[in-house]
Amino acid sequence: MKRDFVTISDLTKNEITEIFELTGKIKESQKKGIDHKILKDKTLAMVFEKPSLRTRVTFETGMTQLGGHAIYLAPADIQLGKRETVPDAARNLSRWVDLIMARVFDHKTVEDLAENATIPVINGLSDLEHPCQILADLYTIVEKKNTLENLIITYVGDGNNVCNSFVAASDILDYRFNIATPAGYEPNKDYVERAKNVNLMYDPHEAVADADIIYTDVWASMGQEQEADKRKQAFAPFQINSELLEHAKKDYLIMHCLPAHRGEEITDNVIDGPRSIVLDEAENRLHVQKGILVWLSQHG
Numbered sequence: 001m002k003r004d005f006v007t008i009s010d011l012t013k014n015e016i017t018e019i020f021e022l023t024g025k026i027k028e029s030q031k032k033g034i035d036h037k038i039l040k041d042k043t044l045a046m047v048f049e050k051p052s053l054r055t056r057v058t059f060e061t062g063m064t065q066l067g068g069h070a071i072y073l074a075p076a077d078i079q080l081g082k083r084e085t086v087p088d089a090a091r092n093l094s095r096w097v098d099l100i101m102a103r104v105f106d107h108k109t110v111e112d113l114a115e116n117a118t119i120p121v122i123n124g125l126s127d128l129e130h131p132c133q134i135l136a137d138l139y140t141i142v143e144k145k146n147t148l149e150n151l152i153i154t155y156v157g158d159g160n161n162v163c164n165s166f167v168a169a170s171d172i173l174d175y176r177f178n179i180a181t182p183a184g185y186e187p188n189k190d191y192v193e194r195a196k197n198v199n200l201m202y203d204p205h206e207a208v209a210d211a212d213i214i215y216t217d218v219w220a221s222m223g224q225e226q227e228a229d230k231r232k233q234a235f236a237p238f239q240i241n242s243e244l245l246e247h248a249k250k251d252y253l254i255m256h257c258l259p260a261h262r263g264e265e266i267t268d269n270v271i272d273g274p275r276s277i278v279l280d281e282a283e284n285r286l287h288v289q290k291g292i293l294v295w296l297s298q299h300g
């Protein structure tokens with residue numbers, strides 16, 4: 001049976017460990033200039049309904065470094081569900097390429113792609129989840145703190161796709177996940193109800209007090225641009241700034257999936273400060289996704 005990576009919950013704890021081990025080897029090879037063309041002559045189709053810097057460049061570069069090739073399909077190219085149905089696009093792509101990565105508005109689109117493709121499908125962000133981001137983030141945290149066990153990751157801001165994937169992963173990897181959002185902007189209710197290690201809070205000061213990792217993301221995600229002004233008001237007390245961080249313990253690290261809206265969810269001095277690991281996090285998108293591509297190619 002082919003495997004997909006549509007949600008974090010598609011993987012078990014052991015499988016995440018396998019992907020992290022693979023990633024470590026691939027990253028080391030990359031850094032030492034050792035040939036690791038594990039996906040020679042393989043092709044990845046990258047379907048985008050939304051813009052991207054990191055996801056596009058890291059998947060495309062990753063395929064090149066693994067000896068394969070990636071095809072970028074811009075929003076106007078496929079027009080999933082408009083020019084042809086999602087299942088038809090999935091069946092056609094399955095006859096030509098070896099893997100599909102899709103960034104979509106509606107999570108159901110990436111689920112339908114996975115259901116109808118005979119090759120692995122990877123979620124490159126949907127309205128519900130951003131699993132590649134969270135796997136890369138958790139890998140980065142393990143690099144910095146050696147473990148996830150007993151760590152407290154605090155998310156301050158919008159209960160969005162990034163937050164949902166952190167909620168889902170907290171059950172698999174057993175870290176505590178504190179979330180501070182304004183009322184009405186909580187993460188997905190079903191995810192939270194299922195989770196056993198999640199604390200929903202409404203006070204960012206309380207949420208950061210014992211955090212090892214302090215994480216934030218934009219207040220209006222792609223597709224919510226028309227709500228941006230309303231959200232700026234609701235989220236103003238949830239900015240990551242020097243005042244908020246006075247309430248944090250000493251050795252916290254700052255993370256952000258990027259792109260950042262500087263001066264909104266995070267201030268310049270914090271994102272550019274000594275505790276920020278946002279660029280290590282962005283770099284690890286490349287290494288971890290290479291791990292995911294290889295792992296999926298070997299399982300199915």
Ligand code: CP
Pocket residue numbers: 051052053054055056125133257258259
């Ligand atoms: N973090 C992330 O997915 O960035 P892009 O939207 O630029 O791909």
Ligand code: NVA
Pocket residue numbers: 125160161162217218220221222257258259
């Ligand atoms: N929550 C953001 C993440 C961007 C990488 C969005 O969906 O736009």
